[in-house]
Amino acid sequence: MVVEQLDKKHQKLKAAHFQSKRIQIINFFKSIDTQESTSALSTGILDDHTHVLSMSENAKIINFWNERNTSEFFIKVQIDTNITPYIVGWQLTPNNDNLMGIVVTTKGMAEKGKKTEILVSFSLDQIKSVAQYWHLMLTVRDHQGQKHITTITKSNWKTKIKLLPDGYRHSKKYKDEVIYPTIQSNMHFVIEARQITKYEQVKYIRRSWQAYSLVLIFLPLIRYLNIWVFFEKNATSAHENAWLTFKRMREMYPQRLIYYAITRDTKSKLNITDKNIIILGTWKYYFIIYLTKLLLSSETRYHVLGDSQFHRSMLVNKMSKKVHIFLQHGMNGIKDVPMFHYGHGQIDFLIAASNWEKELIVKEWHYPDNRVFVTGLPRWDELVPEMFSRNVITFMPTWQPDIANLTQNMFENTAFYKTYKTLFESSQFVNYMSQNNIDAHLILHPKFLRYSQSFKKLKHVTINVSSDITTLISKSQILVTDYSSTAWDSLYLGRKVIFFRYADLHNNNGLNVNMIGTVVNDSASLIAALIESNDHTHSQLESYFEPKSPNNTQRVIEKLMINQKKFKIHTFTYLNRKLIKIIKR
Template identity: 25%
Template sequence: MEQKQKDEDIKLKLKKQYPAHVSLKKLSLKNGNLTIEIVVGLLSQQFFTVNEVLLKLRSEASELIHLNVIKKEYRSRNRLKIRAEINLRNIKLQQFFWDFFVSISVDNITREVRVVCDNYLIMKSLKHRVFKNTLKLPDNYISYPYITYNGGVSLTYRQKGHYETTKNKFKEYMAFIIYQLFYRFIGKKVWLIHEKFSETAQDNSFYFFKYCYEKHPEKKVYYVIKKESADVRNLEPFKDRVVHFMSFKHLVYLLSAKVIISSEAKGHGYAWRVSQGIIKEKLNNKSYIFLQHGVLGLKKVDSTFNYQTANSARLFIVSSDFEKKIVKNYFGYPESRISVTGLARWDNLKDTSLSNKEGKSKEIVLMPTWRNWLEEVEETTFLKSNYYISYSQFLNSKELGDLLVQNSLTLNFYVHPKFMPYVEKFSSASKNINIIRFGDESLNHLLMRASLLITDYSSVAWEMYYQKKPVIFYLFDLDEYKANQGAYMNLKKDLFGDLAFKPEELLQQIDTYAKNGFNEKKHFASKRNKYFKYMDQENSKRIYEDIQRNESTFNKKSPVLSQIKNSDALKVAWRKYKYYPSIRKLGEKILGEEKK
């Protein structure tokens, strides 16, 4: 980790010492051959050389693809025009995102500079000429160039999504026409709510929607969910306010909605990973309330939800002043955008675990979280991972099976949704162990029934802690987790449950809790006021009132910098001219004023 920080410091120093700009001037994709034309400019009058043009895998920067440079032409001492190409059919790509860089040398020092797009026509072409710029590859994979939210030029490689068809694109543009003609003038003031991939109705979004439906029926609040989802049954009492995902109605409401409310990123309310088309562009600019999936602390996620990015929220819901500090210090949010209310689903928490007198099997939930370094990897890679091997061996250990039988316990192993492709690989011969697929049972209900939770770094730990039930943190890969993901808390000192680093330690702690009736330890209970500001059933009420209080600002004209970020024409102008000191100074002044 220290070496990684040193490398970052060196990069920052070089960036300040030798500021440069790499601008995309042309891009074409024909028969698998991707050609780009770029201009590299050093902002000082020093001479420089270009070493190569690169594609770097975003999730693993050491994975490089070298483009063939076919032409270099110096325009002046500090400006160089380059044409480079690569045939995408002839290289081995990995999922998902590859970023374009140029390696330059100045005074025998080498640095890499990100290629950005400051050309309005190229940006529009890549956003809207979807099929022209998309290459179809074997096994239903596709690849296409695109412009990131911050203007970087990138390439994606992934499997083609279910909704990426000519029919759906036609539906999107028809929805946009209807919106332009009617809905934007009617002003429906819709609040649109969704959860993970628009597939579930069991998290904070569902319970907040339920509150709005029952307590404020006059409010035009709609819930978005896939028609085939098992959780549609949870929405049966509210079906007049349910909108089916990617239906024509959903697309029109998505365009006209005053605010998007979700326990996940905004992108979960639209076709996942699609970065092209008019809908995604409008969605990025919508006011957004982030209800959160869980409490922050155990997992670093600020790279996804940082302030003033595509996922930036008008209101960021938190549970305590402790959590508020994390959002302020790590995510960059001003205090006015952070709302301390508690999570919506906690209003419905009720301890339904069995008492010792009932003579039935008590339940334990084992729910590990995902690992960013294993997300959507090949199955063979997953099966060789420390993660899979550790949990698989634990579930099949004779010691665990015997312990459960001796204490009349049932262990429910809940597979994280991001690891559902590998769910069939988890099994256990013990009759006291259930392997539960995501969606088969409500996680909320499992946690309410449970007497003990075993997890690693999952935010479900807070759910149990809120219910005053014991938690064991199984941290067998702590060093690897800290290096690849990281946390906002000291995972050895600040947690509110027992720590186990080896399977035998975990088994001993389960046995101890079984013998003491699963009573929470006093020194963990004493920390509760630090981590929760409210422990009542009024979290949804506070969230609703805060949204209402801020609703009048949602359609107000944004500060100048926000308009720059949300207007393609102004974006490219900003990227092109921000390197001039006077313009840069003005932009930084506006940015400073907006953050206040």
């Protein structure tokens, strides 16, 4: 009887605690609403143009829903009543310039004082998954007849609450596609459209929940079990820093609970046999990742989930509480990577390739000094300078965000593909390669694999996958890239690097690469640079790699073992940590 009373009292206290937190979050979002409205109106009525523009920017989404048995999706927008006479129309616009926008139909208006609520709708059938995000756009015309387009990204607190942790539960599925509204990390409202991934299938979602219910009583033991899980990009590779560290650690500490997560297809393809490999989607995999303390990878933490990382499921939220050690997949500095910056919830601790890189990480990425360990990169232990050949040139273009999710035909019409096709088929390039008996190799970034059929059409160049990087870098006399961190691997060996940055290349702000290589902007300049001698001697670049010494993998493991008392699991999920931080502020 006493136990039952205590249990009831505990449940009441727990309920009161969550109600208090709920009120805090609601008040937080209400305060955001107030701030947004105030900032939008604070510009004042300077003239007709400014007045119309500021009022249209004050629009916000206050509700949404979809019809259960139809493809029609509704959005309710709140806007200043004074702006309604100037409205020209609405449309959904994709983040893919190769696609047309979708006309949005106005279903009705209801004036409520100084505000008007407008109900608009569109058919989900019109949305294509080749665009990742679709934004609601409002077009207005001012007194002078000029049109102004505003992207409606703001939403009220009810909509934000409805969409947290994301809007996947409001999704509509069409064959192999899924479409749903969501709130991005910057709190912007968008419609997301993409392919349904393998590990989002019902059987895997159900298994993940069942596994969680079975390990629930063991969760308090996480810090004592001290399980470590290594992985790489989308859990589909085993050749980067994470795999090399895992392999060496298995030799040094065979009894420790350390595992490597990978897909079944990749394991078979690479013929990996270690007994501590866990296959994505299996019962063993779910048990271990729920109970793991540390995630160690050459990518961001959610790659441990393979292709199911793209919506904030229960599994994603659980992973956000783990300690993530970023083992890098290349030295940084050539391009800016905001996702890796401190406070983005992706990385807790990380290694640095050199003193120079650590200074950059602390200064530019804002990491505390004691969260960055200078070790060198394990992948540098795999480079073999003796393999050098004057007859090999390697091209390694990095991923471009503006060519994501395209069809083969659309990809072949991009500036990226056309530029490389023109280069490899130009008479100057072909003559230079044949006269000097040189083999050209093109390494595909993992995200380019979907366009492999297009790349195979290219002449006078051999197509390679990313697992060939170490061998080709070791052999190559010259590396040609745009922003890839493989440039540092070549420089580490004292080889020549050419940065090919053609006119339409997506801009990445980073290091002034003129200091470490030759920069060219067109095919003619590139061919001239291939012929010229290197402008930078190896001794001039040594300061970027200090302290430079062998056994980088060994140093990584030593740093991990020495600092493991610092690795404390998070009490709250990333979203909760972010909300708590903002509420406190």
